[in-house]
Amino acid sequence: xxxxxxxxxMNGPADGPGGGPGGRPGSGAARPxxxxxxxxxxxxxxxxxxxLAELGMRIEARGDAVHITGTASTAADREAILxxxxxxxxxVSVRADIALADVTAPDRPEELS
Amino acid sequence: MIRVAAVGDIHLGPDSxxxxxxxxxTLPDHAxxxxxxxxxxxxxxxxxxxxxxxxxxxxxxxxxxxxxxHDHHAERPGDVTxxxxxxxxxxxEGEGTVVEVDGVRVGVAGTKGFGGGFAGRSGSEFGEPxxxxxxxxxxxxxxxxxxxxxxxxxxxxxxxxxxxxxSPVPDTLVGEPLEIYPFLGSYLxxxxxxxxxxxxxxHGHAHLGTEHGITSGGVRVRNVAQPVIRRxxxxxxxxxxxxxxxxxxxx
Numbered sequence: 001x002x003x004x005x006x007x008x009x010m011n012g013p014a015d016g017p018g019g020g021p022g023g024r025p026g027s028g029a030a031r032p033x034x035x036x037x038x039x040x041x042x043x044x045x046x047x048x049x050x051x052l053a054e055l056g057m058r059i060e061a062r063g064d065a066v067h068i069t070g071t072a073s074t075a076a077d078r079e080a081i082l083x084x085x086x087x088x089x090x091x092v093s094v095r096a097d098i099a100l101a102d103v104t105a106p107d108r109p110e111e112l113s
Numbered sequence: 114m115i116r117v118a119a120v121g122d123i124h125l126g127p128d129s130x131x132x133x134x135x136x137x138x139t140l141p142d143h144a145x146x147x148x149x150x151x152x153x154x155x156x157x158x159x160x161x162x163x164x165x166x167x168x169x170x171x172x173x174x175x176x177x178x179x180x181x182x183h184d185h186h187a188e189r190p191g192d193v194t195x196x197x198x199x200x201x202x203x204x205x206e207g208e209g210t211v212v213e214v215d216g217v218r219v220g221v222a223g224t225k226g227f228g229g230g231f232a233g234r235s236g237s238e239f240g241e242p243x244x245x246x247x248x249x250x251x252x253x254x255x256x257x258x259x260x261x262x263x264x265x266x267x268x269x270x271x272x273x274x275x276x277x278x279x280s281p282v283p284d285t286l287v288g289e290p291l292e293i294y295p296f297l298g299s300y301l302x303x304x305x306x307x308x309x310x311x312x313x314x315x316h317g318h319a320h321l322g323t324e325h326g327i328t329s330g331g332v333r334v335r336n337v338a339q340p341v342i343r344r345x346x347x348x349x350x351x352x353x354x355x356x357x358x359x360x361x362x363x364x
Contacts, residue, residue, distance in 0.1 A: 051155075052155070053124070053156050053183055055183075055320075056122070056340060058290070058321055070320065070340065071339075071340035073123075073124055073129055073132070074128065074129060076128065099340075101339055102344055102345070103132050103133055103135075103136055104136055104345060105136040105143060105344065105345055106342075106344045106345075106348055108348075109143070109144075109347075109348035109350045110347070110350065111114070111349075112312075112333055112350060
């Protein structure tokens with residue numbers, strides 16, 4: 001599990017999620033963070049354009065992990081979201097808190113005055 | 114008391130067939146009509162619309178719907194509308210419909226609505242053609258909503274409800290990232306509701322938002338996106354006194 005405490009600003013991108021080919025020497029610690037942001041944006045695009053048409057997840061970088069929160073229609077949808085996230089964010093710790101939609105009738109109405 | 118059931122953003126596809134029907138079958142115990150606040154499908158295909166149609170076909174309460182942005186994705190909103198209408202759903206865009214409940218005329222005016230942002234923080238019809246078209250689209254839909262609400266008032270409706278997919282107010286977006294508010298709704302929708310008057314405004318679209326809000330003119334707003342209400346539908350009881358519906362147009 002990612003802790004988010006081991007990448008001081010001077011560590012550079014070597015072991016971060018954006019530390020692969022293309023990492024610019026001496027560019028400082030901003031690059032891993034920026035790379036993660038772009039990858040989150042790409043994940044959001046992929047979720048929206050794919051079979052799920054999923055635009056309702058909140059996906060954010062927290063420390064050196066990515067958090068996904070929201071509500072999925074079915075357990076299968078939730079699994080698909082996590083599978084796509086793993087494909088789009090290899091090497092990144094993904095923490096998910098995705099609830100399942102409740103499809104029961106309400107207990108009571110709200111009476112408006 | 115008019116009992117209004119509402120839900121939006123059910124995003125049905127072939128793999129979710131039958132998901133909501135057990136709860137919908139209990140609707141006569143809970144409500145006098147069901148409103149569907151858009152994003153009924155995932156991609157807006159006729160095949161997905163048929164899943165929605167099967168989910169509501171033959172219900173013992175009238176069903177009134179607007180489409181959402183997902184229902185436009187395949188660029189076949191006419192086909193989606195036709196499939197829903199074949200199943201008995203009244204699909205609104207810039208028009209109204211009247212449901213009789215125990216002799217009371219309940220009017221529902223509907224539009225998908227669109228984005229642009231909220232008063233003081235909104236886009237303008239200025240600059241590139243794309244930007245002008247964006248805001249003009251919202252303005253045109255809001256004007257259609259205003260006309261529909263006016264016609265329902267002229268038609269003697271004791272209760273009027275504005276049904277949209279996009280939000281008329283920022284209140285019900287709380288929980289969404291502030292940066293995307295302009296993509297979630299427009300004050301032009303609220304302005305139309307306040308100009309004409311309404312007893313309740315129902316919308317969806319903002320999955321991470323909040324259920325309760327109110328327009329500047331005092332129209333109660335409810336975000337019924339299914340992830341927000343956390344049920345198959347929400348039910349709102351509206352008193353039948355017509356006070357709000359006739360309170361518009363301060364001279």
